[in-house]
Amino acid sequence: xxxxxxxxxxxxxxxxxxxxxxxxxxxxxxxxxxxxxxxxxxxxxxxxxxxxxxxxxxxxxxxxxxxxxxxxxxxxxxxxxxxxxxxxxxxxxxxxxxxxxxxxxxxxxxxxxxxxxxxxxxxxxx
Numbered sequence: 525x526x527x528x529x530x531x532x533x534x535x536x537x538x539x540x541x542x543x544x545x546x547x548x549x550x551x552x553x554x555x556x557x558x559x560x561x562x563x564x565x566x567x568x569x570x571x572x573x574x575x576x577x578x579x580x581x582x583x584x585x586x587x588x589x590x591x592x593x594x595x596x597x598x599x600x601x602x603x604x605x606x607x608x609x610x611x612x613x614x615x616x617x618x619x620x621x622x623x624x625x626x627x628x629x630x631x632x633x634x635x636x637x638x639x640x641x642x643x644x645x646x647x648x649x650x
Contacts, residue, residue, distance in 0.1 A: 531564035532599075532626060532636035540645050541610070550614040554643040557608045558592075560624070560636075562599035568626045569598045570605070571633075575622040580615035592624075616645040 537557045544553040562568060575587040590596065597605040611620060621640035627633045 529565045530568070530626070530628070530634045530636075531562070532568065532624065533561040533563050534624070534636065534638050535559045535561070536638070536641045538641060538643055540643075545645075547616065552613045552616050552618075552643075552645060553610060554613065554618075555608060555610045556620070556641075556643075557606060558638075559604055559606045560597070560599065561604040562601055565601055567598065567600045567629045568634075569596055569629075570624050570636075571596055571627050572625045573622060574625070575620055575638075577611055577613070577618060577620050579613045579618040583614065611643060613643060616648055618643045 535558070539555050541553040541555055545551055560570065570591060572588065572590050573592055577585040577587065593607045593609060595607070599605055611618075619640050619642050620638075622638045624636045624638065625633065626636050
């Protein structure tokens with residue numbers, strides 16, 4: 525049974541940053557904008573993040589830290605938080621996935637998974 529009490533929805537939009545990328549130097553810069561929506565029934569604070577970033581060569585980077593973009597957003601039911609960040613890959617295609625570690629106002633903690641999404645130079649994937 526799905527636990528509606530904790531329901532954090534995560535939407536991701538990605539873009540390739542051409543003017544910061546240097547394909548000849550195996551440097552591909554991507555931006556992503558994430559919208560975190562609290563569709564659950566209890567207020568929750570995003571305490572930390574954990575990302576797994578994989579490029580087309582199979583190189584894996586893991587990134588963990590407190591909050592997102594220097595903030596630990598508190599989301600009441602029905603609220604959302606949007607932020608933008610970026611990633612640099614050595615290949616024109618890669619993927620990211622991870623989780624946000626959340627805590628309710630009553631001290632219960634849970635993880636909100638971030639499903640894998642693709643980072644790709646436009647026109648490479650169809």
